[in-house]
Amino acid sequence: MNTILEAQHLNVWYGDFHALKNVDLKIQDQKITAFIGPSGCGKSTLLRCFNRMNDLVTTAKVDGNIIYKGTNINSKSIDPIKIRSQIGMVFQKPNPFPKSIFANIAFGLKVNGFKGNMEEAVEESLTKAALWDEVKDRLDKSALTLSGGQQQRLCIARALAVRPQLILMDEPASALDPIATLAVEELIRDLSSYITIVIVTHNMQQAARVSDETVFLMVDDQRSGYIVEHDNTKQIFTQPKDERTEAYITGRFS
Amino acid sequence: MPREEFDRGLQLLEDDLLNLSSMVEKSILRSIDALKNRDLKLAEEIIFQDNYIDEKTTQIEEKCIHLIATQQPIATDLRKIVVFLLISNELERIGDYAEGIAKISIAMGNEPPLKPLIDIPIMAEKTSSMLKNSIDSLVNRDIVTATSIMSADDEIDDLYKKVYKDLLRFMLEDSKTIQRATYLLWVAHDLERTADRATNIAERVIYLVTGKSDEYSESNSNNID
Numbered sequence: 390m391n392t393i394l395e396a397q398h399l400n401v402w403y404g405d406f407h408a409l410k411n412v413d414l415k416i417q418d419q420k421i422t423a424f425i426g427p428s429g430c431g432k433s434t435l436l437r438c439f440n441r442m443n444d445l446v447t448t449a450k451v452d453g454n455i456i457y458k459g460t461n462i463n464s465k466s467i468d469p470i471k472i473r474s475q476i477g478m479v480f481q482k483p484n485p486f487p488k489s490i491f492a493n494i495a496f497g498l499k500v501n502g503f504k505g506n507m508e509e510a511v512e513e514s515l516t517k518a519a520l521w522d523e524v525k526d527r528l529d530k531s532a533l534t535l536s537g538g539q540q541q542r543l544c545i546a547r548a549l550a551v552r553p554q555l556i557l558m559d560e561p562a563s564a565l566d567p568i569a570t571l572a573v574e575e576l577i578r579d580l581s582s583y584i585t586i587v588i589v590t591h592n593m594q595q596a597a598r599v600s601d602e603t604v605f606l607m608v609d610d611q612r613s614g615y616i617v618e619h620d621n622t623k624q625i626f627t628q629p630k631d632e633r634t635e636a637y638i639t640g641r642f643s
Numbered sequence: 644m645p646r647e648e649f650d651r652g653l654q655l656l657e658d659d660l661l662n663l664s665s666m667v668e669k670s671i672l673r674s675i676d677a678l679k680n681r682d683l684k685l686a687e688e689i690i691f692q693d694n695y696i697d698e699k700t701t702q703i704e705e706k707c708i709h710l711i712a713t714q715q716p717i718a719t720d721l722r723k724i725v726v727f728l729l730i731s732n733e734l735e736r737i738g739d740y741a742e743g744i745a746k747i748s749i750a751m752g753n754e755p756p757l758k759p760l761i762d763i764p765i766m767a768e769k770t771s772s773m774l775k776n777s778i779d780s781l782v783n784r785d786i787v788t789a790t791s792i793m794s795a796d797d798e799i800d801d802l803y804k805k806v807y808k809d810l811l812r813f814m815l816e817d818s819k820t821i822q823r824a825t826y827l828l829w830v831a832h833d834l835e836r837t838a839d840r841a842t843n844i845a846e847r848v849i850y851l852v853t854g855k856s857d858e859y860s861e862s863n864s865n866n867i868d
């Protein structure tokens with residue numbers, strides 16, 4: 390098993406508040422890893438360490454190493470913008486640009502200096518995101534005319550266009566109805582044959598359905614988040630080693 | 644929820660608001676850097692990060708609504724929460740202006756700006772310091788600073804008019820410059836709107852401190868974009 394990304398002794402503070410404590414974690418290549426845990430336990434904070442999104446928060450301090458394919462991307466000498474083309478991100482609410490479906494995909498490619506055939510590249514990304522058949526006749530229509538679920542798949546297509554090796558998703562289906570959620574879940578499973586995905590979810594069944602690995606986080610009495618247990622998903626959902634994990638996944642605790 | 648916990652909730656909310664404002668301030672300054680340096684990657688980064696700003700705004704809104712629904716606050720407490728809610732909305736919109744400027748950078752591509760950027764960076768500098776001062780006035784509940792922001796807004800309006808006239812001259816002299824002049828006009832417009840929203844924040848601080856909204860200056864009643 391290959392590790393694509395590893396967090397070593399990771400600690401995060403927002404001002405004086407110690408939000409994440411001593412996280413050591415390996416993310417396996419071409420697998421889906423899910424982060425679960427109660428609200429405020431630091432799932433999003435941890436995810437945002439992986440692409441340096443916390444840089445934007447003036448009060449945030451991120452200590453420790455994030456080793457991505459051998460390089461510590463948490464080092465000041467690494468430009469976070471360079472990370473974007475390798476590590477993509479999909480947000481909670483779909484966020485298409487108010488432009489055509491085509492332009493939504495072409496945009497990131499252009500910025501990244503893509504010189505190839507744009508039509509082909511757009512088709513390829515939309516196909517990978519299982520959206521091509523639904524939109525191929527209306528590529529020039531505004532992306533805002535798509536349904537919520539389609540918009541979210543468009544955002545995934547946009548993230549895929551620059552061919553990242555890792556995609557981070559923070560509750561990508563929380564704003565979608567059950568049918569659209571299933572479509573996104575199915576897509577995530579398909580992608581995992583060639584891409585690594587880390588997904589934050591509040592939905593226990595979703596974690597169990599889509600992920601290969603599950604990381605369970607909790608807060609201590611100072612409200613600091615930490616990892617309780619990390620194992621393959623089957624193990625976590627059938628025979629968790631820690632009774633706190635058991636209590637959480639069976640809903641005896643919130 | 645006991646009183647102490649409620650107060651802590653309010654304090655956390657205010658902290659969240661400060662964090663949001665520093666993100667937004669950074670975003671505005673960086674959008675102008677991207678424009679000046681023709682840095683398309685930075686422009687894309689700003690657009691990307693606006694998602695985070697939106698997410699934070701939603702969280703603040705949810706917290707405000709939760710406090711109102713569960714605590715039924717009255718008087719000063721209610722005023723505080725309402726003001727926080729309004730300010731978070733102003734900040735989110737300022738974030739959108741930064742995103743708008745970044746999108747203009749991208750639309751311009753590798754074309755150089757129509758003319759060297761002089762007044763626009765000055766506008767950006769002044770606007771972001773207005774924003775910073777408006778948030779400082781919130782932190783310190785300082786109506787003097789809040790009031791000074793209103794006059795700073797007049798300076799921005801003057802600068803905007805100057806930029807507008809300069810660009811108009813280009814367009815009249817040579818119609819081939821219209822597209823490029825329009826880009827810069829939009830940037831100036833976004834900055835001018837940013838300053839208006841910083842002024843709105845200051846007005847809300849005055850309301851928070853005095854409980855009166857009749858000090859609202861008239862110039863800001865036109866809230867159309």
Ligand SMILES: Nc1ncnc2c1ncn2[C@@H]1O[C@H](COP(=O)(O)OP(=O)(O)OP(=O)(O)O)[C@@H](O)[C@H]1O
Nearest residue numbers: 403408427428429430431432433434435446612662
């Ligand atoms: N920008 C910030 N400034 C200050 N504190 C923050 C900031 N972002 C998050 N926090 C705090 O850090 C802790 C972890 O937050 P985070 O958003 O990572 O949790 P989460 O597990 O993703 O929660 P949720 O399930 O509600 O999304 C919380 O206590 C939160 O209030």
Ligand SMILES: [Mg+2]
Nearest residue numbers: 432433434589
């Ligand atoms: Mg979260």
